[in-house]
Amino acid sequence: MTVALQVKDVHKRFGSHKVLDGFSLDVGTGEILGLLGPNGCGKTTVLSIVCNLLSYDEGEVLLMGEPIHRLSFQASSRLAFCTQRSALYPDLLPAENLLFFARLYGLSEQHCKQRVAELMHDFELEAFATTRAGKLSGGWQQRLHLAVSLVNRPLFLVLDEPTAAVDVQARMDLWRLIDGLREKGTTILLTSHYLPEAERLCSRVALMRHGRVVAAGSVPELLARAPSQAVAKVKATHQEGIIQRASDLGWSVRQHADEIKLFLPQHLNLRDIIDALDGTSVSAVSVHPVTLEDVYLELVGEDPPEAA
Ligand SMILES: Nc1ncnc2c1ncn2[C@@H]1O[C@H](COP(=O)(O)OP(=O)(O)OP(=O)(O)O)[C@@H](O)[C@H]1O
Numbered sequence: 001m002t003v004a005l006q007v008k009d010v011h012k013r014f015g016s017h018k019v020l021d022g023f024s025l026d027v028g029t030g031e032i033l034g035l036l037g038p039n040g041c042g043k044t045t046v047l048s049i050v051c052n053l054l055s056y057d058e059g060e061v062l063l064m065g066e067p068i069h070r071l072s073f074q075a076s077s078r079l080a081f082c083t084q085r086s087a088l089y090p091d092l093l094p095a096e097n098l099l100f101f102a103r104l105y106g107l108s109e110q111h112c113k114q115r116v117a118e119l120m121h122d123f124e125l126e127a128f129a130t131t132r133a134g135k136l137s138g139g140w141q142q143r144l145h146l147a148v149s150l151v152n153r154p155l156f157l158v159l160d161e162p163t164a165a166v167d168v169q170a171r172m173d174l175w176r177l178i179d180g181l182r183e184k185g186t187t188i189l190l191t192s193h194y195l196p197e198a199e200r201l202c203s204r205v206a207l208m209r210h211g212r213v214v215a216a217g218s219v220p221e222l223l224a225r226a227p228s229q230a231v232a233k234v235k236a237t238h239q240e241g242i243i244q245r246a247s248d249l250g251w252s253v254r255q256h257a258d259e260i261k262l263f264l265p266q267h268l269n270l271r272d273i274i275d276a277l278d279g280t281s282v283s284a285v286s287v288h289p290v291t292l293e294d295v296y297l298e299l300v301g302e303d304p305p306e307a308a
C-alpha cells in the first residue's frame with residue numbers, strides 16, 4: 001500500500017493550550033481511515049492542518065510525498081474537505097450550490113454544468129431540485145454537502161463527522177455513498193463519534209487522546225492488541241464491593257449507570273468470574289468478546305461520545 005498522507009510528529013498550540021502533542025498518522029492510498037477521539041481532543045484541528053487551512057508549530061505533513069504548504073494548485077485542488085459545519089448557501093437550490101463551488105475550481109462553464117448534473121443524479125438530488133438548501137432535511141443537507149466536496153473529483157477526501165446528527169436511514173445512505181467513493185479509488189480520512197460507523201466503513205481506525213494517536217490499525221488488529229481478552233458485565237446492589245474486588249485482582253473497571261464493566265486480562269469462564277467475585281453483592285454476570293467500544297474505553301479512557 002502506498003502512503004497518500006503522512007503526518008509526522010505534529011505539535012500545535014492555541015495560545016497556552018497544547019492541542020496536538022506529537023500527532024503522527026499515515027493514510028494509505030485508497031483506504032478509509034477513521035480518526036476517533038473525545039470532543040475537543042483535536043480531530044478537526046488535525047483535519048484543518050491536513051487541508052492546509054491551519055498552520056502548525058512543529059512536525060511535517062506530506063500529501064503524496066509533497067509538503068502540504070507547498071502543494072501546487074493542481075495537487076491541492078484534488079484535495080477536498082467536507083467540514084463539520086455545513087458550507088452550503090441556504091438560499092440557493094442544490095444545483096446552484098454545486099455550480100457555485102464547481103466554478104471556484106476554474107473549470108469551463110460546460111464542465112461545471114456537466115459535473116453538477118452528474119452529482120445531482122448520483123446523489124439523487126433531482127427529487128429536491130426546487131428546494132432551497134436551507135429547507136432540506138438534515139440528512140439531505142449532509143448529502144448535498146458531501147456532493148459539494150466532490151465537484152472537482154478529489155483524490156483525497158477529508159470528512160469531518162460526515163453523518164453527525166442524521167437519522168439511521170440517512171446515515172446508511174451516506175455510508176453507501178462514501179463506500180462508493182472508496183470503490184472508485186478515493187482516499188478518505190474521516191472523523192466520527194459513532195463507533196459502528198468506523199467498524200462499517202473504515203479499513204483502519206486511529207484512536208486519539210491527549211493530542212496524539214494512542215493506537216491505530218484495522219478493527220481486528222485493534223481488538224487483538226487490546227489490553228483485555230474479554231469483558232464481564234456485572235450487575236450488583238453494592239457496586240463499590242465489586243470495584244474493590246476487581247481492582248484487588250488487577251482488573252480494569254468501568255462503571256455505567258446500573259452495570260459495571262470488568263476488563264479481564266485473560267480468558268475466564270463464567271464460573272471463574274463468579275468465584276472471583278464470591279462474597280460480593282453480584283446479581284448478574286455475562287462475559288463478552290472485546291468490542292471496538294471496549295478498546296476505545298480502555299485506551300482513550302472515556303466513553304465514546306455516542307455511547308455515553
Ligand atoms: N482557532 C482556535 N483557537 C483557539 N482554540 C481552538 C481553536 N480551534 C480549536 N481550538 C481548541 O482546540 C481543541 C481541539 O479542538 P478541535 O475542534 O480540533 O476538537 P475536536 O476533536 O474536533 O472536537 P469535536 O469532537 O467536538 O468536534 C479544543 O479545546 C478547542 O477549543
Ligand SMILES: [Mg+2]
Pocket residue numbers: 043044045084160
Ligand atoms: Mg471536530
